[in-house]
Amino acid sequence: MVIIMNRTLTRPIALPLHKPERRRRDIQTPLLRGAVWTAAMLTLASLGFLIAYILIKGIPNLTPSLFAWTYNSTNVSLTPALINTLYMILLALGISVPVGIGAAVYMTEYAKRGSKLVKLVRVTAETLSGIPSIVYGLFGSLFFVDSCGFGLSLLSGGLTLAIMILPLIMRTAEEALLAVPDSWREGSFGLGAGRVRTVFRIILPAAIPGILSGVILAVGRIMGESAALIFTAGTVAEAAGSLLDSTRTLAVHMYTLSGEGLYIEQAYATAVVLLVLAAVVNGLSGLAARCLTGGRGSQWIR
Numbered sequence: 001m002v003i004i005m006n007r008t009l010t011r012p013i014a015l016p017l018h019k020p021e022r023r024r025r026d027i028q029t030p031l032l033r034g035a036v037w038t039a040a041m042l043t044l045a046s047l048g049f050l051i052a053y054i055l056i057k058g059i060p061n062l063t064p065s066l067f068a069w070t071y072n073s074t075n076v077s078l079t080p081a082l083i084n085t086l087y088m089i090l091l092a093l094g095i096s097v098p099v100g101i102g103a104a105v106y107m108t109e110y111a112k113r114g115s116k117l118v119k120l121v122r123v124t125a126e127t128l129s130g131i132p133s134i135v136y137g138l139f140g141s142l143f144f145v146d147s148c149g150f151g152l153s154l155l156s157g158g159l160t161l162a163i164m165i166l167p168l169i170m171r172t173a174e175e176a177l178l179a180v181p182d183s184w185r186e187g188s189f190g191l192g193a194g195r196v197r198t199v200f201r202i203i204l205p206a207a208i209p210g211i212l213s214g215v216i217l218a219v220g221r222i223m224g225e226s227a228a229l230i231f232t233a234g235t236v237a238e239a240a241g242s243l244l245d246s247t248r249t250l251a252v253h254m255y256t257l258s259g260e261g262l263y264i265e266q267a268y269a270t271a272v273v274l275l276v277l278a279a280v281v282n283g284l285s286g287l288a289a290r291c292l293t294g295g296r297g298s299q300w301i302r
Contacts, residue, residue, distance in 0.1 A: 176210025
């Protein structure tokens with residue numbers, strides 16, 4: 001039935017649907033519900049199979065020698081790659097997060113509604129999000145490695161990854177800022193707060209969960225990236241001592257071991273460590289979001 005509101009009555013009036021419309025709705029609803037449940041079950045089954053396969057193949061190969069401080073052909077230690085992965089995450093996020101959030105704040109809080117510049121930036125960000133990582137790797141190799149003279153180094157890899165994840169962080173931060181109700185802005189302005197104070201005391205704290213979601217996705221892409229880093233950071237299996245040292249991350253380490261064909265078991269063990277690291281990062285990010293926003297919703301307006 002269709003429900004409409006009568007201007008002279010205080011309650012809605014229900015009009016019956018025609019039989020063909022009712023029959024079509026009765027048929028479509030179970031079909032759509034079944035399709036949604038089927039897609040959800042297939043997704044969960046695929047994810048569960050992938051995680052179970054990695055754990056079954058990798059956990060038996062986790063040995064103490066795999067976590068030795070130095071890498072050699074006997075232990076093929078993943079510790080240097082793990083340290084380099086953390087370096088790469090910090091460097092890429094340190095560059096892209098301030099720029100991405102700053103751009104999102106400008107587009108949502110300072111730019112005029114319907115601005116052509118904002119539309120151009122959004123289209124550009126969406127286009128950059130769809131570019132394959134190997135293209136970023138070739139760009140980083142030509143620009144940062146050769147033109148800038150950084151060579152195969154942690155700095156070249158970090159700058160390349162920062163460009164890769166910048167559209168993701170910018171778009172997620174923009175959506176999180178747009179989700180904050182306009183009434184919060186109006187209330188802050190009505191209490192005499194300026195635009196800068198409103199942004200930093202009202203808007204950004206309320207958008208932290210959405211912003212952290214984008215950061216989590218960016219961290220996952222950094223940890224799983226290999227193609228771009230092979231061309232920019234190199235494959236040296238040592239912990240980086242400076243920004244200009246060549247390095248390899250866990251993903252590149254796993255790719256190298258599997259490509260050699262001699263250390264397949266150690267490659268599976270590295271995949272387990274990478275999986276655990278991703279789970280830890282996601283858990284810490286969720287905990288940080290709850291700590292920063294839990295129980296403080298009314299304390300931002302003062």
